[in-house]
Structure formats: structure tokens, C-alpha cells
Amino acid sequence: MDQLELLKKNWKKLDHTLPKLSQEEISNLIHKKSSSIVKWIFIISLLEFIIPFFLLLFVDFDEYSETKALGLYNFSIAFYTVTYIVIIYFIYRFYKNYKSISADTNPKVLMQNIIKTRRSVKHYIWFNLAMIPIISLVTLYKKFRTPDFLEKLPEGTSMLLVWFLTFVLVAVIITLTWLFYRLLYGILLHKLKKNYNELVYSNGDDCG
Amino acid sequence: MTEELEHRFIADLEQHQNIVHKVCKLYTNNKDAHNDLFQEITIQLWKAYPKFRGEAKFSTWMYRVALNTAITLYRKSKRTIKTQDFDSVLFKIESSEYDDTEEQQLQLLYKAIHHLSDIEKALVFLYLEDKNYREISETMGISEVNARVKMNRVKNKLKKIVNP
Numbered sequence: 001m002d003q004l005e006l007l008k009k010n011w012k013k014l015d016h017t018l019p020k021l022s023q024e025e026i027s028n029l030i031h032k033k034s035s036s037i038v039k040w041i042f043i044i045s046l047l048e049f050i051i052p053f054f055l056l057l058f059v060d061f062d063e064y065s066e067t068k069a070l071g072l073y074n075f076s077i078a079f080y081t082v083t084y085i086v087i088i089y090f091i092y093r094f095y096k097n098y099k100s101i102s103a104d105t106n107p108k109v110l111m112q113n114i115i116k117t118r119r120s121v122k123h124y125i126w127f128n129l130a131m132i133p134i135i136s137l138v139t140l141y142k143k144f145r146t147p148d149f150l151e152k153l154p155e156g157t158s159m160l161l162v163w164f165l166t167f168v169l170v171a172v173i174i175t176l177t178w179l180f181y182r183l184l185y186g187i188l189l190h191k192l193k194k195n196y197n198e199l200v201y202s203n204g205d206d207c208g
Numbered sequence: 209m210t211e212e213l214e215h216r217f218i219a220d221l222e223q224h225q226n227i228v229h230k231v232c233k234l235y236t237n238n239k240d241a242h243n244d245l246f247q248e249i250t251i252q253l254w255k256a257y258p259k260f261r262g263e264a265k266f267s268t269w270m271y272r273v274a275l276n277t278a279i280t281l282y283r284k285s286k287r288t289i290k291t292q293d294f295d296s297v298l299f300k301i302e303s304s305e306y307d308d309t310e311e312q313q314l315q316l317l318y319k320a321i322h323h324l325s326d327i328e329k330a331l332v333f334l335y336l337e338d339k340n341y342r343e344i345s346e347t348m349g350i351s352e353v354n355a356r357v358k359m360n361r362v363k364n365k366l367k368k369i370v371n372p
Binding site: 002003004006007008010011014015018019020021022023026027029030032033034035036037038040102103104105106107108109110111114191192195198199200202 | 219229248283314350354358370
């Protein structure tokens, strides 16, 4: 007999061996805290939105008088206006995607919605990563030309070296942020992506 | 209103709890893990319950939420240490009613199922619940052809695990 047929024959008989929870026990269960992956995705994504947002706020506040002195006032205003509009757009998208995650759709749609939510967070991270070199390089370009900075620079230091170190530093910051994000993304979505691919694609995977 | 909803939900779930226990049985292999998954499925069912409009049967709606929780939403808790083998506990009770060889074969089959992937377990579950391919494909969100192909693979895989 087919293995599954044997199981099926037995499946209904299983009923009287299964645990039976009383209404009271069920009532206790529904008030317990969920440990679902969606809750974690929501908390982590929220942190991912908030942290860069606050970092930008601090940069803005610190450098306000300096940007004026560097002649970057208009650039800063334009930069932060665009940045905040984009951030608000991302928060809206993230919220909409998050709301669409529901356990009573089919597994394929559920997994797609979770991946979509994480993807909008990913794009947001990319956006932040792209903003780092733009704002830092433009500000530093102006700063490196001020008499104040040139005076403090030890004599004989090549500007080429200064720029080289600046690029290395910016590259290190971007890489670290990217690596951290990849790690987080991997931990959260590894199992889900594997299951999603298995569910959706019927060809090419090994059945042994 | 909320209280009324809660009462209705608890009564519905009490009546149909076997479905959730059976999902837990396929996805976990010890008592702690079973209880943990049962709890998470109950929470997810309760969260989704206000949206349940009765268009589908309560049991059909439960299949979706329970399987989604087992496949995607549930994150295994660290405190679920492998203790006793739940299968053997269940089947010891039953073994007195059936002959030994069949019981042994069943134990082997349940062990084999625990080696299947999350998606494959879902297919096995729906198959055991006597769902046809159309219903399986609708519940899982895949095409009927894809459901058939995957089911055949599962059958072959089980055959290989049981008779290597």
C-alpha cells in the first residue's frame, strides 16, 4: 500500500489520542504574546527607519551654522527637504505593506507580502547609504577649502592623502552598514525565502 | 462585542482544535514544541478572526492560518529542547488497538515526515485531510499542476526514506 494511504487510513483515528484543550485553556492562550516573525520584522524595520532619521536630525542640527559659513545653506535645505520627503514616502509604503501581511491569505501571498515589506525597507537602506557619500563629500569638499581647515593641517600634508583617507572612511562606513543590514536581512528572511522558492518553483530542485 | 467575539472564537476553536493539533503533530516532534506551535497558531487565529466572515468554512479558514503560521510566521522558541519523542507517546496509546507491524510502519512514516520540508509537510497535511488537488492548490496559492508535481515528489521521497 502507498505510504500516504496507510497514514490517511490512520489519520482520522488519531482524533481521540490528541490533546483536548478546554475553553478556559484556549482563553488563556489567546492572551499570550505572539512570537511571530512578522512582529520581529515590524520592530526591526521600525528601528531601521528611526535610527537613520535621528542621525540625520543630529547632523542637521550640528552643522546648521557651519553650512551657512561654508555657503552650503541652499544645498542643505534642498538636500534635507528631498530626504525627508523620500523618508515619509518610504514610511507610508512600509506601513501599507505591513498592513497587507495577514495570516489568512494563502502561504504564497503571505510570503510575497513579507518579502515586499522587507524590500521596501531594503530600498530605504540603499537610499540612506547613497545619501552618506553625497552629503559628506559635498560638505567636506567645501570644508577642506576653508582657511581654518588648511591652517590646522600639518605642513606638507598632501590634499590627495586627505581625500584618499576621506574616501576610505566613507567606504568603510557604507560597507559596515551594508554588512550589518545583509546579516539582519539574512537572519530574518532566510527560511522564508527558501520556503517561498520551493513553493513557487516546481522545476529544478532535487527531490532526493 | 469583543467579549461576544471572543466567546464565539473560543467555542469554534474548541470544536475544531484537532485540526491545529494535527498541524502541530506534523511540524513538531516533541511535546514542548507542539504546545508552543499550538499557542502561536491560536494567537494568529484570534488575530485574524475579526476578518473571518464565514464565507469559507471555519475549518477551511483554519487550514490557511495554521499552515501559514507553521510554515512562515512561527519562529522556533529556544526553550523547546528535544525531550521525549512525541510520536512514540501518541502511538503507545494506540498500539494496543492495532497490530505491531502497522504501528511500527506508522511510527516510521511520522519520523520520515519530520524530514520533509515545511512546504512538503503542508501538502501531506492537506492530503491526509482528504483535500483534492484543486483544494490543495487553492489553499497553498499554487497551480494544480504544481501541486500534483510536488505531491508526487513527496510520495517518492517518503518511499525512499522508509525503504532506503
